[in-house]
Amino acid sequence: MVAGEVSGMVQGCETAGGAEALMHQPVMVEEVVSLLELSPGDFVVDGTLGFGGHALRFLEAVMPGGLVLGLEKNPLTLREAGPRLASAGVRVMRADFRKIKEILISGMFPEPKALFLDLGLSSFLLEGSGLGFSFKRLDEPLDMRYDPSEGLPARDILNSLPGEQLAELFRKYGEEPSAAAVARRIVSSRPLETVGDLVSCVERVLPPGRRGKALHRVFQALRIFVNDETGALMDGIVYGLSSLCVGGRLAVISYHSIEDRLVKFAGRLQGVEPITGRPITPSPEERMRNPRSRSAKLRVLAKKGDIDEKASFGFLSSFCPSVSFGLG
Numbered sequence: 281m282v283a284g285e286v287s288g289m290v291q292g293c294e295t296a297g298g299a300e301a302l303m304h305q306p307v308m309v310e311e312v313v314s315l316l317e318l319s320p321g322d323f324v325v326d327g328t329l330g331f332g333g334h335a336l337r338f339l340e341a342v343m344p345g346g347l348v349l350g351l352e353k354n355p356l357t358l359r360e361a362g363p364r365l366a367s368a369g370v371r372v373m374r375a376d377f378r379k380i381k382e383i384l385i386s387g388m389f390p391e392p393k394a395l396f397l398d399l400g401l402s403s404f405l406l407e408g409s410g411l412g413f414s415f416k417r418l419d420e421p422l423d424m425r426y427d428p429s430e431g432l433p434a435r436d437i438l439n440s441l442p443g444e445q446l447a448e449l450f451r452k453y454g455e456e457p458s459a460a461a462v463a464r465r466i467v468s469s470r471p472l473e474t475v476g477d478l479v480s481c482v483e484r485v486l487p488p489g490r491r492g493k494a495l496h497r498v499f500q501a502l503r504i505f506v507n508d509e510t511g512a513l514m515d516g517i518v519y520g521l522s523s524l525c526v527g528g529r530l531a532v533i534s535y536h537s538i539e540d541r542l543v544k545f546a547g548r549l550q551g552v553e554p555i556t557g558r559p560i561t562p563s564p565e566e567r568m569r570n571p572r573s574r575s576a577k578l579r580v581l582a583k584k585g586d587i588d589e590k591a592s593f594g595f596l597s598s599f600c601p602s603v604s605f606g607l608g
């Protein structure tokens with residue numbers, strides 16, 4: 281089973297904080313809606329539903345007669361936001377956007393006019409999920425999986441990878457200059473269990489002035505690895521473009537240079553035309569109002585013809601650092 285309707289699927293999870301108070305502020309909503317050129321009757325897939333800020337705006341644009349399907353991988357987010365979004369009219373599914381093709385086929389949906397991906401973390405995941413995404417929440421376990429029933433938690437990776445491989449991970453996904461020193465400290469401090477354990481490894485090898493950026497980079501790199509986020513984005517781009525109707529559009533908001541590079545080069549795939557030359561960034565007002573939007577970059581691509589999936593994966597892989605280790 282690739283996906284489940286929200287009711288009856290989200291069970292046995294506890295949130296660490298009041299989710300409504302941590303509701304995510306959606307980024308560049310009007311820019312996304314305008315560039316997707318939505319009209320009444322259109323079918324849109326929001327592959328990263330979160331708290332639905334974008335999905336609710338899509339719904340306004342495609343009604344009457346349209347449909348918004350929202351996919352979300354994190355069960356806690358779905359438990360908090362799913363019922364409200366479902367009663368507003370969004371079709372909510374617990375699913376990974378990597379599986380978009382199977383989801384659309386198995387649900388017998390039409391070819392979508394638009395697909396949207398808003399990558400990275402929501403405010404809720406960072407501050408209210410209890411999953412160890414924030415380096416400020418010292419007592420939380422080092423998990424970092426969007427779907428805690430899948431794959432390995434961050435602590436298993438930190439406690440089992442050889443030091444050189446940890447350093448490579450922090451270098452490639454985080455561009456952290458002190459990657460090797462941080463990795464050595466992690467190896468000598470094992471076992472790590474909590475966010476505080478990882479924070480103290482970084483703090484012990486770096487002077488106070490360099491700690492903030494290093495923590496940001498190390499936590500981001502680990503999260504990208506734990507969730508195979510670059511692999512997921514490549515699948516989302518290729519299978520997403522392949523699933524769209526000809527003339528349909530893919531919009532992606534990214535917060536990391538590797539992700540932005542992948543979307544940029546996807547604009548050179550056969551059958552694809554970039555709509556945005558340079559990436560769109562939030563207005564000064566939006567940055568002031570929502571500082572978390574600061575690093576966001578929006579790119580939009582149009583599908584002009586058939587997508588050769590194999591050739592597309594081959595092309596995009598050459599722009600993506602690969603960090604893959606055999607973990608038992």
Ligand SMILES: C[S@@+](CC[C@H](N)C(=O)[O-])C[C@H]1O[C@@H](n2cnc3c(N)ncnc32)[C@H](O)[C@@H]1O
Pocket residue numbers: 304305306307327328329330331332333334335351352353354357375376377378398399400401402405426512
């Ligand atoms: C930046 S938030 C989206 C915020 C949303 N646009 C809003 O307005 O609330 C990204 C969301 O995507 C989810 N996510 C991350 N990877 C995913 C994947 N591969 N498939 C489905 N959802 C995913 C995360 O759990 C998170 O809730």
